[in-house]
Amino acid sequence: MNRAGTLQLATPTDREIVITRVFDAPREMLFEAHTKPELVKRWLNGAPGWSLTVCEIDLRVGGAYRYVWRGPSGQDMGMGGTYREIVRPERLVATQLFDEEWTDEALGTLAFTEREGKTTLTNTLVYSSRETRDAVLKTPMDKGMANGYDQLEDLLASMAARREA
């Protein structure tokens, strides 16, 4: 079992992204924090400078949800979908589609498993094609890719240095 606080990203198949994270809290709380808008707004803010400005949740099978984030320079990023399965407090299945025009719909399964007061969150995202999955992420977790990205970072650093020169 992994340590609380460490985020893990994996790609078990070429259409999936799996995010795993252990929290020091019972799963009932995790479930609430994912399904009550006033609570979701407290944490799902993403990168520094961003905030979740719209959070609407109709928590029933067939019900819709909609999230919109606002970035530091006022840009909006939106996504939403429909709940497919709700098993409190262990499972939440929903479709998800970003407003970004180059993505298509994914199916997200959030699972909460509790052990000795700690909860493991597993978020499995299944995309309709490998292309979309790669576009969403281009896998920093895959070893080969991670290596590639190290090189990419070096490349970007050298480009920045060149611009300054």
Place this chain on the structure above:
Amino acid sequence: MELVGYGETYLNGLDATFAALADPTRRAILARLASGEASVTELAEPFAMTQPAISKHLKVLERAGLISRGADAQRRPRKLEPQRLAEATRWLENYRQFWEASFGSLDVLLDEMKTMKARENDTHARADQDKGEDR
């Protein structure tokens, strides 16, 4: 950004960029071009590859918007298009950062929820105790 669906148009999106970046030779070509434009012959030199093989990689990079052709019609030098590269890396770094930052905030919220619950339990326990004393 282009409107992205399936097929040819899709290849013009970020996906083509990521596919192009997935190959070590192509990343090495980009790294070389980061220090200035170069002709196909110059680019082929450090790699144990034929010119047609290099040209194939260049075509992929060009289609992905990562490089373009310079002004000199004779040498047809290739040059880097840093804009597209920056676009691609921004998105992936955002992805991990997004979840790390969000889950950090979720830790704080959960702590708060636990404190509140403990306080509630405490209040209930005291109420029960009071009830017990009344009896």
